[in-house]
Amino acid sequence: MSKALEGVRVLDMTHVQSGPSATQILAWLGADVVKVEALTGDITRKQLRDIPDVDSLYFTMLNCNKRSVTLNMKSPEGKQIFTDLVRQSDILVENFGPGAVDRMGFTWDLLQGLNPGLIYASIKGFGEGPYTHYKAYEVVAQAMGGSMSTTGFEDGPPVATGAQIGDSGTGIHAVAGILAALVQRGQTGRGQRVTVAMQHAVLNLCRVKLRDQQRLAHGPLAEYPNKEFTGEVPRSGNASGGGQPGWAVKCKPGGPNDYIYVIVQPPGWAPISALIGRPELTDDPEWATPEARLNKLDKMFQLIEEWSINYDKWDVLAQLNAHNIPCGPILSTEELISDASLVDNNMIVTVDHPERGAFTTVGCPIKLSDSPVAVETSPLLGQHNEDVYVRELGIAPDRFAELQKIGVI
Numbered sequence: 340m341s342k343a344l345e346g347v348r349v350l351d352m353t354h355v356q357s358g359p360s361a362t363q364i365l366a367w368l369g370a371d372v373v374k375v376e377a378l379t380g381d382i383t384r385k386q387l388r389d390i391p392d393v394d395s396l397y398f399t400m401l402n403c404n405k406r407s408v409t410l411n412m413k414s415p416e417g418k419q420i421f422t423d424l425v426r427q428s429d430i431l432v433e434n435f436g437p438g439a440v441d442r443m444g445f446t447w448d449l450l451q452g453l454n455p456g457l458i459y460a461s462i463k464g465f466g467e468g469p470y471t472h473y474k475a476y477e478v479v480a481q482a483m484g485g486s487m488s489t490t491g492f493e494d495g496p497p498v499a500t501g502a503q504i505g506d507s508g509t510g511i512h513a514v515a516g517i518l519a520a521l522v523q524r525g526q527t528g529r530g531q532r533v534t535v536a537m538q539h540a541v542l543n544l545c546r547v548k549l550r551d552q553q554r555l556a557h558g559p560l561a562e563y564p565n566k567e568f569t570g571e572v573p574r575s576g577n578a579s580g581g582g583q584p585g586w587a588v589k590c591k592p593g594g595p596n597d598y599i600y601v602i603v604q605p606p607g608w609a610p611i612s613a614l615i616g617r618p619e620l621t622d623d624p625e626w627a628t629p630e631a632r633l634n635k636l637d638k639m640f641q642l643i644e645e646w647s648i649n650y651d652k653w654d655v656l657a658q659l660n661a662h663n664i665p666c667g668p669i670l671s672t673e674e675l676i677s678d679a680s681l682v683d684n685n686m687i688v689t690v691d692h693p694e695r696g697a698f699t700t701v702g703c704p705i706k707l708s709d710s711p712v713a714v715e716t717s718p719l720l721g722q723h724n725e726d727v728y729v730r731e732l733g734i735a736p737d738r739f740a741e742l743q744k745i746g747v748i
């Protein structure tokens with residue numbers, strides 16, 4: 340079966356997480372993604388290694404289905420080879436520190452001149468302005484995009500989320516921009532510049548918190564568990580703060596992830612009050628409506644917890660879902676990696692790596708009926724030098740050997 344992005348060539352100058360997460364999706368959608376690495380390789384190949392001298396899981400889990408070439412972009416020969424690669428590519432993606440590609444000598448003007456159809460995507464920490472030249476990592480973006488100030492409990496410090504919204508969240512935004520540019524190129528024949536800032540992507544994901552910031556002008560946020568409000572949206576623990584109240588309640592046997600997140604929609608109250616052994620609360624005017632419950636959500640979830648603590652989270656999941664009540668057990672990483680339904684959905688997949696053997700990774704969450712994804716191993720450093728440089732770019736074998744000798748590839 341064909342793939343959605345078959346025939347699309349991506350020159351992938353990404354490293355660490357944000358950029359690689361984007362180009363991995365493009366590879367899964369069928370693009371030929373050629374990762375161009377310095378001779379020392381993407382720094383994550385060597386970071387957080389679990390097995391000596393073998394590419395780390397950090398690298399292998401973000402670079403599946405790609406090819407790898409090495410190229411010294413600071414040598415004149417390297418710049419010439421890169422020029423030839425750009426001419427053959429549809430998309431260039433990078434997430435170096437600000438200005439790095441310009442410093443290599445490849446400005447947008449120059450790149451456009453080399454290949455007017457080129458889509459050139461960059462991920463940076465920030466947009467234009469006072470922070471343009473600042474580097475950024477995941478939690479920097481969470482800090483400056485609204486996530487940390489709104490995550491955690493009222494009486495604790497700002498908290499970083501486990502979800503990598505600054506890196507992989509930005510990567511997904513970059514994919515959307517690249518695909519839109521590809522569609523527009525189909526109409527205009529022209530490529531374009533795609534830029535995504537990590538701060539902007541996190542802010543986009545924190546949109547509802549800016550909704551609440553503006554609602555504060557009209558009084559306290561009744562859906563929040565907080566009792567006092569200043570001029571800013573507070574950290575609200577596990578409350579969604581949205582239209583339907585929710586909280587994580589404890590289950591048996593009381594371990595760190597023995598919790599279930601329960602949402603009480605209006606029709607859920609009758610079955611919940613029956614399940615927790617308080618059927619009289621169904622029609623009690625003090626409890627019967629969402630408005631009546633709003634000033635005692637903490638008490639409501641306490642009552643639910645007094646019931647849920649008697650069952651394990653899977654049992655609670657089944658009991659609540661029998662009444663169509665939205666809920667979710669808190670799943671640990673250990674539970675996730677062996678979850679049969681995630682395995683069946685190709686979301687937990689095992690891949691064979693030439694040096695580390697089998698490793699487990701997270702599959703592609705975007706499912707296309709006409710473009711199935713088969714997750715394949717990440718490449719070894721420079722594994723595809725010969726394929727790309729000799730067979731595809733036409734560099735003569737003795738020149739190829741020479742370029743290797745002088746440290747260009």
Ligand code: CAO
Pocket residue numbers: 354355356357358375376377378410411412413434435436437438439440442443462463464473474475476477506
């Ligand atoms: N050949 C020769 N040199 C190369 C090369 C190649 N193939 N590929 C990269 N380089 C060089 C670059 O030219 C650059 O050198 P100069 O600074 O001399 O111009 C250098 O390697 C890369 O610089 P960097 O700033 O990207 O790397 P860093 O480790 O200092 O910073 C990071 C890392 C992530 C902070 C920075 O890249 C960044 O801010 N990126 C944008 C935001 C981002 O994506 N962050 C997500 C990181 S994931 O948590």
